[in-house]
Amino acid sequence: MMRKTNFIxxxxxxxxxxxxLPLFLAWIPMECxxxxxxxxxxxxxxxxxxxxxxxxxxxxxxxxxxxAMILSVLLGYLSVLSLKVGHFLANVxxxxxxxxxxxxxxxxxAPVSGALAKTSHSKSTILSLVVFVIAATVTVLPEAVRSxxxxxADLYDKKYSVSFRSYGFTKNRILRVLMKMDxxxxxxxxxxxxxxxxxxxxxxxLGYVIQCGLGSTGTPSHTxxxxxxxxxxxxxxxxxxNPEWFWIPTALLIAVSVAxxxxxxxxxxEA
Numbered sequence: 001m002m003r004k005t006n007f008i009x010x011x012x013x014x015x016x017x018x019x020x021l022p023l024f025l026a027w028i029p030m031e032c033x034x035x036x037x038x039x040x041x042x043x044x045x046x047x048x049x050x051x052x053x054x055x056x057x058x059x060x061x062x063x064x065x066x067x068a069m070i071l072s073v074l075l076g077y078l079s080v081l082s083l084k085v086g087h088f089l090a091n092v093x094x095x096x097x098x099x100x101x102x103x104x105x106x107x108x109x110a111p112v113s114g115a116l117a118k119t120s121h122s123k124s125t126i127l128s129l130v131v132f133v134i135a136a137t138v139t140v141l142p143e144a145v146r147s148x149x150x151x152x153a154d155l156y157d158k159k160y161s162v163s164f165r166s167y168g169f170t171k172n173r174i175l176r177v178l179m180k181m182d183x184x185x186x187x188x189x190x191x192x193x194x195x196x197x198x199x200x201x202x203x204x205x206l207g208y209v210i211q212c213g214l215g216s217t218g219t220p221s222h223t224x225x226x227x228x229x230x231x232x233x234x235x236x237x238x239x240x241x242n243p244e245w246f247w248i249p250t251a252l253l254i255a256v257s258v259a260x261x262x263x264x265x266x267x268x269x270e271a
Contacts, residue, residue, distance in 0.1 A: 012262055019259035022252045023061070026054035046232075046245050053225045053249070056125075057203060060132060064199045065192055068137040068144060072191055073179075075141070076148030080156060081175055086149065093142035101139035101198070105206050108135045132206070136199045144191045151187050152178060190264065197260040204229075204253055225249045 030051055041047050079086035096104075108131055155178045156171075169177075178184060207224025211231050232245035 009266075012266060016259045016262050019255040019262075022054050022256060023058040026051050026058060041244070041248075046242070049223070049228055050225075050249060053223045053228050054252070056129075056223045057200070057225055060129060060136075060203055061196055061199055063129060064133045064136045064140075065195050067133055068140050068195050068199075069188070069192055071137060072141060072144035072148055072195075073188065076145045076152060077175060077179065079145060079149045080153045081172060089145060093145060096138060097142045101135075101202050102205050102209065104139055105132065105135040105202060106209070108138075109206075132203070135206075136202050139202060140195045140198045144195060147191045147194070148184075148187055151183060155181065155183065193260060193264040197257065197264060200253070200257060200260065225253050229253070 030048065037047060075089055079089045112127060112131055152175065156174060203224050204226030207226030207228075208230040211227040228249045229246060232242070232249075234240060235243045235246050
């Protein structure tokens, strides 16, 4: 049984590594393998746009998971440390969850859409990234905070509060000790995997919606594989000469999504 489990774990790691390769291959200079591609993939800047979109996606994922994880752990910790903070955050989280994530992102983009179109490309890219990271963080925080606060509160209330208090530990010190336990480390890992998956879905959805609705006049510096899919959707219609321009970014997005799902599933099995 142990050998079978180890084999499955190793196989899972290999599969996940293969599926997330697009995020890493995007950073290899295009000249290294562009000559290996078919001519119809290189022409029309399709391949260049594909590489740039996955470069930006990888930056977006890393930035969001770092920022969101810091806030999630902090707020989850505070919600257990203080009942008033916990009740307040629960009400805020319920309100946020009642609004679709794509609407939150569009609402935050609306005030800066003019600046994105008028500023230089470098400044527009940074501003677009900041806005998206904030939007993605707002949408993932409710579940992320719950996923940390609930097991932490269970550990404190059901198992360790009495024994630690008998040694004179304060609640703050007890919670700091509990955060270092394996069960909390596993919870943090699950939260990170969930944030990655939700960020990927939101990034793809937002890029697709903006491209369909506004095209090149939307947020041009928020390059997204979802926007690339939307831009090439006409290739599937009658008369389209390059349907692979639609299917390649779609397949790569599905591969990365499956990788994050496998990571999340493994973390839940270990919980």
